[in-house]
Amino acid sequence: DSGVTQTPKHLITATGQRVTLRCSPRSGDLSVYWYQQSLDQGLQFLIQYYNGEERAKGNILERFSAQQFPDLHSELNLSSLELGDSALYFCASSVETGLAGLTDTQYFGPGTRLTVL
Amino acid sequence: AQKVTQAQTEISVVEKEDVTLDCVYETRDTTYYLFWYKQPPSGELVFLIRRNSFDEQNEISGRYSWNFQKSTSSFNFTITASQVVDSAVYFCALSVRRVNQGGKLIFGQGTELSVKP
Secondary structure, three states: OOOOEEEOOEEEEOOOOOEEEEEEOOOOOOEEEEEEEEOOOEEEEEEEEEOOEEEEEOOOOOOEEEEEOOOOOEEEEEOOOOHHHOEEEEEEEEOOOOOOOOOOOOEEOOOEEEEEO | OOEEEOOOOEEEEEOOOOEEEOOEEEOOOOOEEEEEEEEOOOOOOEEEEEEEOOOOOOEEEOOEEEEEEHHHOEEEEEEOOOOHHHOEEEEEEEEEOOOOOOOOOEEOOOEEEEEEO
């Protein structure tokens, strides 16, 4: 158990709908990362938040958005869902020093499997 | 741009055989970090090791060992005396730390290891 929790574990929805994925980082970790794992794209970085602020952005679609709350949990919002959004969505957390030249180990949650029908 | 290549898509071995998973990375940065993660059939991503670019010492942890060679930009992973429980997808990942650019992980495509009894 990494200490990172994600809910829900599974989500089945229809095209055009909107869903929210939730993540709680490990105790003491300030950074939260979101990744998407799909068969065709592999594991892709979406976005990172550090202590409530956006820190880095990857290939995240405009239909997707995220935020990190004062208690450090994060939510990933996916809207106008398409069939191609079906994937496993991972959240990871790290201490994140925020200093240049240093990087921390990211610990991953169990993932949320999204199926868009 | 950074890139990670795991040329072996699938490997199948018989229990007790040794197996090496290859990882080749590309980056122009002098400071970077390399990781290996394991994804068992249950789906979660489990952290195995982190190595920074200034530490080329090989590491051994039980049946696992890692060989980091900057000259060939490789960070290979060897499992000695493989066991059925080692069956999983293994990912190599790269992180480049730059000021105000976060710590995203760039993953390879993964190598699916199947260990048969």
